[in-house]
Amino acid sequence: MKVSKEQAELNRMALLEAASRLYRRHGFDGVGVAQIAREAGLTHGSLYGHFASKDHYAAEACVHAFKKGLDLLKRFDAVDDRPLESFRRKYLSEANRDDPGNGCAIAALAADAARKPGPVAATMTQGIESFIDAFTERLSDREHAMTTLSMMVGGLILARASAEANASLSKELLDTVLGALEEPGA
Amino acid sequence: MKVSKEQAELNRMALLEAASRLYRRHGFDGVGVAQIAREAGLTHGSLYGHFASKDHYAAEACVHAFKKGLDLLKRFDAVDDRPLESFRRKYLSEANRDDPGNGCAIAALAADAARKPGPVAATMTQGIESFIDAFTERLSDREHAMTTLSMMVGGLILARASAEANASLSKELLDTVLGALEEPGA
DNA sequence: TGTACATCAGTGAACGCGCGTTCACTGATGTAC
DNA sequence: TGTACATCAGTGAACGCGCGTTCACTGATGTAC
Numbered sequence: 092m093k094v095s096k097e098q099a100e101l102n103r104m105a106l107l108e109a110a111s112r113l114y115r116r117h118g119f120d121g122v123g124v125a126q127i128a129r130e131a132g133l134t135h136g137s138l139y140g141h142f143a144s145k146d147h148y149a150a151e152a153c154v155h156a157f158k159k160g161l162d163l164l165k166r167f168d169a170v171d172d173r174p175l176e177s178f179r180r181k182y183l184s185e186a187n188r189d190d191p192g193n194g195c196a197i198a199a200l201a202a203d204a205a206r207k208p209g210p211v212a213a214t215m216t217q218g219i220e221s222f223i224d225a226f227t228e229r230l231s232d233r234e235h236a237m238t239t240l241s242m243m244v245g246g247l248i249l250a251r252a253s254a255e256a257n258a259s260l261s262k263e264l265l266d267t268v269l270g271a272l273e274e275p276g277a
Numbered sequence: 278m279k280v281s282k283e284q285a286e287l288n289r290m291a292l293l294e295a296a297s298r299l300y301r302r303h304g305f306d307g308v309g310v311a312q313i314a315r316e317a318g319l320t321h322g323s324l325y326g327h328f329a330s331k332d333h334y335a336a337e338a339c340v341h342a343f344k345k346g347l348d349l350l351k352r353f354d355a356v357d358d359r360p361l362e363s364f365r366r367k368y369l370s371e372a373n374r375d376d377p378g379n380g381c382a383i384a385a386l387a388a389d390a391a392r393k394p395g396p397v398a399a400t401m402t403q404g405i406e407s408f409i410d411a412f413t414e415r416l417s418d419r420e421h422a423m424t425t426l427s428m429m430v431g432g433l434i435l436a437r438a439s440a441e442a443n444a445s446l447s448k449e450l451l452d453t454v455l456g457a458l459e460e461p462g463a
Numbered sequence: 464t465g466t467a468c469a470t471c472a473g474t475g476a477a478c479g480c481g482c483g484t485t486c487a488c489t490g491a492t493g494t495a496c
Numbered sequence: 497t498g499t500a501c502a503t504c505a506g507t508g509a510a511c512g513c514g515c516g517t518t519c520a521c522t523g524a525t526g527t528a529c
Contacts, residue, residue, distance in 0.1 A: 092522055135516085139518080
């Protein structure tokens with residue numbers, strides 16, 4: 092049945108929120124649109140009123156995830172005089188490692204996105220650009236921004252992949268990468 | 278029909294070779310066992326005489342890929358007095374970026390493996406351990422080995438994800454990460 | 464303000480398809496005599 | 497060395513299942529009078 096325009100917009104946001112969380116947790120091929128819609132309190136048919144296809148849906152879900160990631164970084168700016176340091180500490184924490192559904196879309200989905208031509212790859216690239224720009228602003232050094240982001244993403248992926256089978260190695264990776272990034276500054 | 282034991286072993290190796298290549302290129306969920314078996318010159322039914330399940334097959338394919346990666350590094354040892362530098366240069370090249378099927382299993386599959394409990398995650402963890410150990414031997418510094426591997430993996434993943442939509446950024450990432458890793462040494 | 468009705472967001476059955484896995488069968492291998 | 501036959505690697509049809517997508521339908525919304 093029809094719903095109000097405000098409710099329709101809320102439903103759209105719920106679909107994006109659920110997709111952004113479930114795709115980061117399970118990968119683009121690890122969860123179906125029916126399950127995501129169910130998580131958002133809707134049925135799968137309603138998806139195609141809001142999005143053209145699963146790929147377009149996934150791409151918008153990535154935009155949503157990137158927005159939240161950049162907002163988090165900006166929120167540190169207001170409170171903290173070393174916003175990037177706090178961001179890194181949170182990024183390379185066990186909590187963030189163990190909750191990919193609410194974490195970085197790059198670490199969770201960039202490897203997947205590299206194999207998907209079309210809207211997902213384009214969105215992922217824009218997200219990477221945004222993070223490099225955000226880091227560059229805060230480090231005043233684009234090269235340093237790129238190497239910092241690379242190490243954070245790589246370290247988190249290694250820590251996630253080894254968490255189940257070798258917990259101490261996983262923790263060691265988080266701590267070591269965090270330590271290496273903290274050295275140059277204060 | 279039955280086949281000689283030597284041929285059966287060759288077939289098994291062909292199955293592993295095809296799987297290791299296609300899984301790295303398309304991800305664990307991006308290609309089916311039937312297509313892999315066809316690529317190896319066999320039918321999908323023959324798989325289950327060699328491997329217990331797709332997950333066990335995928336895990337053995339990872340072992341195969343890691344063996345080839347470590348062999349490559351060892352081959353540099355014999356020829357080169359800076360084997361790790363040559364390895365990094367090859368790793369962060371456009372050729373390696375554009376050919377994930379023959380490249381690093383960590384960069385291609387670690388994010389996928391983190392979501393798969395069982396044999397795949399265990400094998401991926403062992404592969405990560407092996408690379409950290411191999412880097413530690415050649416750098417005499419375990420922490421430096423970990424940060425180097427993290428930056429290489431992260432940089433390659435970012436470069437691959439951005440290659441289609443922003444080729445110049447992708448190249449800039451490869452060059453910047455490579456440059457940062459070359460600075461400390463000679 | 465109240466009524467009649469066109470609009471359209473959401474539903475859920477149905478579609479074709481490819482997946483991982485099974486299994487009765489085939490026929491070359493390799494052993495026993 | 498030659499023959500009879502048990503073994504077993506590989507084949508391909510068939511299975512149940514979940515996928516992305518479509519579409520006739522429902523019924524509340526919101527507009528026209």
